[in-house]
Amino acid sequence: MKMIRLYTILILVTVIVLSIPVTSSGCSCAEKQSVEGEFMQSMAVFRGVVIGIKDTSNSKRVLFDVFENWKGANQSQIIIQTGLRGGDCGIDFQVGEEYLVYASEQLLSDSDNYLSTGICDRTIAVQSVENDFDILGQGMSPTKDVELEKEFNRVFPEWMVTGFWTFVSCLGIVGVWAIWSIRRKAK
Numbered sequence: 001m002k003m004i005r006l007y008t009i010l011i012l013v014t015v016i017v018l019s020i021p022v023t024s025s026g027c028s029c030a031e032k033q034s035v036e037g038e039f040m041q042s043m044a045v046f047r048g049v050v051i052g053i054k055d056t057s058n059s060k061r062v063l064f065d066v067f068e069n070w071k072g073a074n075q076s077q078i079i080i081q082t083g084l085r086g087g088d089c090g091i092d093f094q095v096g097e098e099y100l101v102y103a104s105e106q107l108l109s110d111s112d113n114y115l116s117t118g119i120c121d122r123t124i125a126v127q128s129v130e131n132d133f134d135i136l137g138q139g140m141s142p143t144k145d146v147e148l149e150k151e152f153n154r155v156f157p158e159w160m161v162t163g164f165w166t167f168v169s170c171l172g173i174v175g176v177w178a179i180w181s182i183r184r185k186a187k
Contacts, residue, residue: 008180016169029089029120035135038122043105044072044115047126047139049098051077052152059083059116062093063152064101068139072103072115075144079152081106081116089118098126100133 032038039045048064062080066073080103083090093099102122103115117123122132 005180008176011172011176016173032120032122035122035132038102039071039136041104042071042102042121044078044103045070045101045136046073046078047098047100048073048078050093050095052149053093053095054152055084058088060090060093061152063148064099066142067098069142070136070139073101074140074142075146076142077146077148078115079148081114082118089120091117091119091123100124100126100129 033041046064046066047068048066050062051065052063054061054063059081060083062082064078064080066076066078080101082093100123101117103117104121106114106116124132
């Protein structure tokens with residue numbers, strides 16, 4: 001009987017510990033690249049104003065109105081992801097501020113990619129830009145008019161993953177407790 005209680009407690013502790021999400025942090029950037037180097041490695045380079053910011057469990061989604069496009073942002077709005085700033089290289093975007101954004105493509109799943117940027121990239125508020133515009137030259141206006149508000153406001157699937165494992169953990173705890181209670185009453 002004492003062994004069953006010990007195993008039950010051990011299983012409960014293991015399930016609880018394994019269901020707690022682990023956050024790691026640590027942002028270390030090498031020296032920033034030149035405008036030309038950053039342009040070459042970026043998937044999108046554009047100038048736009050932030051019109052919305054949404055926090056997810058481990059990142060921020062930022063919605064931009066695009067004014068000028070040099071690469072990969074030929075639509076009027078675009079969504080970029082960045083970290084939350086807790087050592088994860090995220091940029092502290094502000095709604096209403098205008099930015100020059102250098103974004104890279106990140107793999108989310110086999111079929112879903114997204115654009116992201118961070119403090120290690122050359123992304124910067126327009127008022128702080130030094131010579132990037134001189135080197136980039138004249139950009140183009142977006143050619144495709146889109147409205148991304150609905151997509152921006154949709155529930156991002158990553159919360160479901162955390163919620164699912166929390167549910168499974170709770171279900172496991174209830175199951176172990178039920179088995180323990182039944183065995184206890186049977187003796």
